[in-house]
Amino acid sequence: MLNDLVYIYDDRLQCKENLFFLEQLNGNEKKLYSFALGQKSDRFSASKIYGKSPSHQTYQSLKKGLIDKLLSSILLTNRGYTIQRERSKIYRRVMAVQILDLFGMRPLMKTLGKKVLTKCLSHHMYYEAAGIARLLFMHLTIFEKNLERGEQYFDIANKSWEVYYKEMEIQMDYSKILYFFQGRNFTKLSKEYGMTAAKYASKLEYWNSSRIYSFYYLIKYSQAYAENDLLTCVDICKKAIDYFDNLGFNYDISKANFVFQLVNCYLELSEFAKADLIIKTFVEQTPDKSPQYYRFQELRFRINLYMGDIEKANSSFNYLKKNIRKMENTFTKDRLLIYELYLDILNNKKSNLRRLKYNMNKIQQDKKGTHIPFMLGVAIQNYMHDIDKFIDSYEALVQYSYRYLSGDEYERTRHFIKILGSLLDGNIDTNIQLGGEKQQLSRTSLEMIQYESLLTLLHATPHASSTV
Numbered sequence: 001m002l003n004d005l006v007y008i009y010d011d012r013l014q015c016k017e018n019l020f021f022l023e024q025l026n027g028n029e030k031k032l033y034s035f036a037l038g039q040k041s042d043r044f045s046a047s048k049i050y051g052k053s054p055s056h057q058t059y060q061s062l063k064k065g066l067i068d069k070l071l072s073s074i075l076l077t078n079r080g081y082t083i084q085r086e087r088s089k090i091y092r093r094v095m096a097v098q099i100l101d102l103f104g105m106r107p108l109m110k111t112l113g114k115k116v117l118t119k120c121l122s123h124h125m126y127y128e129a130a131g132i133a134r135l136l137f138m139h140l141t142i143f144e145k146n147l148e149r150g151e152q153y154f155d156i157a158n159k160s161w162e163v164y165y166k167e168m169e170i171q172m173d174y175s176k177i178l179y180f181f182q183g184r185n186f187t188k189l190s191k192e193y194g195m196t197a198a199k200y201a202s203k204l205e206y207w208n209s210s211r212i213y214s215f216y217y218l219i220k221y222s223q224a225y226a227e228n229d230l231l232t233c234v235d236i237c238k239k240a241i242d243y244f245d246n247l248g249f250n251y252d253i254s255k256a257n258f259v260f261q262l263v264n265c266y267l268e269l270s271e272f273a274k275a276d277l278i279i280k281t282f283v284e285q286t287p288d289k290s291p292q293y294y295r296f297q298e299l300r301f302r303i304n305l306y307m308g309d310i311e312k313a314n315s316s317f318n319y320l321k322k323n324i325r326k327m328e329n330t331f332t333k334d335r336l337l338i339y340e341l342y343l344d345i346l347n348n349k350k351s352n353l354r355r356l357k358y359n360m361n362k363i364q365q366d367k368k369g370t371h372i373p374f375m376l377g378v379a380i381q382n383y384m385h386d387i388d389k390f391i392d393s394y395e396a397l398v399q400y401s402y403r404y405l406s407g408d409e410y411e412r413t414r415h416f417i418k419i420l421g422s423l424l425d426g427n428i429d430t431n432i433q434l435g436g437e438k439q440q441l442s443r444t445s446l447e448m449i450q451y452e453s454l455l456t457l458l459h460a461t462p463h464a465s466s467t468v
Contacts, residue, residue, distance in 0.1 A: 031045075075095075221233055234262060279296050301316035341377040375397040378393050383423055397420075
């Protein structure tokens with residue numbers, strides 16, 4: 001727990017408002033903090049600080065004290081997106097109201113509680129609102145003998161709890177959809193997704209919850225996506241974005257998610273100009289230190305790479321490498337290895353395949369999304385720069401493709417692999433047609449660079465017409 005707390009505090013939550021935290025630590029606490037930041041074991045830390053085992057009382061007391069101070073300091077954080085900062089501030093005030101009530105300081109609790117309740121309701125924090133309203137109706141009814149006002153706050157508490165319960169219910173419904181998304185039944189259950197959304201549609205305005213709206217639109221999007229109705233997906237994303245644009249507070253996290261999905265829809269529809277315009281607009285409006293800024297820069301790189309724009313792709317990739325720590329998603333970090341490989345192909349540069357393979361071998365995630373495009377890139381690299389290794393890399397690719405590329409959505413990739421096979425005879429077989437209705441790019445696409453462009457690069461390789 002300590003190592004995790006120190007890492008989270010140092011990497012994500014530390015800010016100028018609580019930098020005094022480190023200055024307030026004593027000598028041994030600073031040592032333990034440093035060791036925890038370096039992911040040292042309890043045995044190592046206890047030995048270095050006290051020369052004792054980690055079970056010794058002095059070390060356990062030191063560790064517990066540092067954890068308590070870290071937890072207290074984390075409460076002061078002022079980092080993250082706008083909605084995270086605003087809600088963190090409200091959470092602190094909710095806690096203050098609860099502590100005032102705990103110590104019987106009711107007049108001050110009432111004054112602050114009314115202000116905090118207003119904030120909770122305006123920011124759709126219904127669980128917190130129910131708790132504060134409960135304290136207020138008890139105070140007004142019992143201590144101020146004002147039953148009418150007490151009942152008003154009881155109604156607020158009751159309505160808030162009702163909305164919170166629906167927030168949990170719809171979140172559970174969406175969690176089930178995400179569960180099915182991992183399996184083969186995702187598309188088969190699209191009608192059920194529609195029925196799930198219909199349960200909530202009639203009372204969205206009554207509940208007035210940004211969480212419920214967010215999950216409602218996500219469920220509707222899931223239904224359209226499962227039915228491969230990208231135009232409806234676009235329409236749903238636009239409606240969701242419009243809703244968040246007109247909220248009384250900045251719910252930037254949820255809005256960014258739907259903007260991201262909208263961009264992805266345009267990419268899958270091959271409407272790259274629309275996708276790039278949305279990315280450009282969003283990036284201009286987003287702080288450059290935000291993880292969302294990085295996320296959209298990654299999409300921009302994908303477009304530049306796919307379209308073969310070497311200059312823009314090189315510039316975008318340099319930004320991604322420099323700012324990789326901002327990304328929490330390890331899948332994105334894994335794909336950075338694939339991006340490097342294909343950027344080298346685009347630049348006609350020989351990759352350090354030994355290093356890339358070493359890092360890729362650590363990946364235990366989706367083999368379609370990481371291993372197939374990587375193995376495809378390795379085969380292309382070997383053909384362009386190390387022809388003697390091409391056959392082995394191609395055969396390994398074929399084995400993986402039989403196992404993971406059976407779906408219709410992988411038709412273009414399967415045909416491209418067949419065309420690569422014609423290189424074994426020393427020629428690119430132009431009679432094998434790439435399948436699929438059209439070229440396609442999405443954030444999870446296997447086609448890093450247009451296959452037609454890759455074939456052009458391979459055809460221009462000096463030994464393209466010689467026997468392999």
